[in-house]
Amino acid sequence: MGNSVMLNGVEYAGEQIAYKDSTYELVSKVAYLIGVPLRIFQNEHEPPKIEIYNRLEQDKNARIIRNLCIIRTAIERNYRKINDIMRMEYRGLLSMPEIIPASSMQQLSNDGISFIKKSSTKLCHHIIEINRLISDRINNCKSLFPIWINWAYIKELFIMPNGLTEDGTKDAADIYYASLSYYPYQMYINWVPMDEGNVLYNDKKFATLLYQWHCDAFTEYSKVSDAGAFVKTNIYDFIDDSEKTVLVVDCENSDPYKLCATLKNLDYEVIQKITAIILFDDVHTATAWRILENYTRIPVEHIMIERIKQNKSLVDIKLTARACQEHYQKQVDSFVIVSSDSDYWGLISSLPDARFLVMIEREKCGPDMKAALAESGIFYCYLDDFYSGNCEDIKKNALFKEMYRWIDNSVHLNVNDMFDAALRNTRIEMSPAERRQFYEKHIRHMTLTIDENGNVSIELKRG
Incomplete structure (x- = not known):
């Protein structure tokens, strides 16, 4: 990406103009999840927005991913120092609040998450367990993002390559430490680090780069910008x-x-x-x-x-x-x-x-x-x-409204009338108690089934 652009025949600094009038929804959510510090959100001159931080802080799934990422980054950033303390002083991660944020450890405990296993004798084993938890839980955050952004691309940012092996964690640590200044707010993500400026500068820049990293092109710019x-x-x-x-x-x-x-x-x-x-x-x-x-x-x-x-x-x-x-x-x-x-x-x-x-x-x-x-x-x-x-959301609401209209116009079924007709046609007599019992057991819990061609049928509970 160049350092300048032409606008009405005049050359301007690239980042300020090329990404003008963008939104900050995507970058704020990614920043929260990868563990960008709260002070960044509180700084009005930084892209991540505090209102999104506050919103996601109420979401247990988002909190868990954020705190796991915070601890993973802290370990990656201080790997040698932590390793020496564990080896020489026989201290565990819980006894290193000066390196491993105690608030993140406590919040994970409150949310029912523990990555410290008795079998974890090496520091890399802790990273492997964190990677396992992130890999298992990151899809719980899919609903935080709109369907027009490729979730697979965002998910990949959180998955350490070959991260369930000792070699994979070592390779990731080497790449991270060698290019620390290129990582967004120096928080670990899975990417090929390069000098892109702040990749979380705004939604337009982030979406553009995210797709470029996957040899793809993001074109839905009205989704990540607003009129100036x-x-x-x-x-x-x-x-x-x-x-x-x-x-x-x-x-x-x-x-x-x-x-x-x-x-x-x-x-x-x-x-x-x-x-x-x-x-x-x-x-x-x-x-x-x-x-x-x-x-x-x-x-x-x-x-x-x-x-x-x-x-x-x-x-x-x-x-x-x-x-x-x-x-x-x-x-x-x-x-x-x-x-x-x-x-x-x-x-x-x-x-x-x-x-x-x-x-x-x-x-x-x-x-x-x-x-x-x-x-x-x-x-x-x-x-x-x-x-x-x-x-x-607008389109989804329109679809639901139209489908409900279609259902109202197409389906006219009263189960009481159906039951009465079935009793008459079969010449079966039931007492009120028998009728009520049959209704509760077989009719009230009827289900719709849809075949591969989209045809709908109603099934009564026979058991």
Whole structure:
């Protein structure tokens, strides 16, 4: 990676610009787990964030990995000294609080973890046992990370190569000690040490390097960065300078998840000044947009547009007509348009007294439209630039909501009616007590089974 980059024809220091506007979620979690000291989190000028430290400190699985890593690093860093003390003074690790952090040993004990075995006569045996515990438990921390980051790459940072053998621990110690200054905050991780600066500088840098180390490329940069201060300030100024602002969305030409992520990452107090969000939707795109109301307190109006022809949408015409109505009848003076389609230019030109701000998607909006907006002095920004690392939760909630809707529309089964029909058709008579007993034993605990083709069947408990 170079030391400088070009931005608008000007050369700048690389790290500050290339990784500008990044987030710190990933690096804070990795820093916590590998055992970066608390004072680093408490320093506001360092990347790891104290709020994430406090959150993970409440997670037993995260605490265990952190304290095991702290002790492993302490041993690696002071291997010869500890080894001499064990050999010459017959002291164990528990009696070396000046080298092995007593607080980490105590916390592991509180969490039910002990790596000191009677058979561990050599110092390397302690490292082997720590490596075994980390290897067995690191997957318990998988849920701390979003699904869009490759967990296998992160997991590998914690696994010492050949770390269950004496030779493996010796090789790792030699590599670590020879390149101590290259390791993040001098904490041990499994990597090929090189001068990369602070690999935990921010999420964008960390994800980029993490994938490079595996001959892969990280491309989901909206997951590890947020729109910069310039973009957000322009949006806030636009809304603050307006008497009445409405956000209008061309749902056919916009991504609901990117818009949700954008609204979540803008200042709540400012966004609440938007009086309404009006969705102009087509029956073909309606489902995904139902999630928006769950992620904003701004009133949302969902206008469905019928098609006269299957290949011709009337969204643009209806959007323009409604915006004109909002302007002339409801005194809306400012519009935030969310669309990557050029057809909304007709709306802008038809309301010369109104103010406009446009949100587009980078790959969907052509250069001519961007040039026209710039020439007209209309500020536009990219939905793609806003942090979308939390989009997976939004998408998951949308999936669950749609699947529950499908289930409600597809499955209509009342087990009491089923039981009554079965008794009638078999001409079996049961007393209330017998009926209740049969119900509790065989019906209440019925299960769903799914075959390899996704077909669902219901099975009663027969035992």
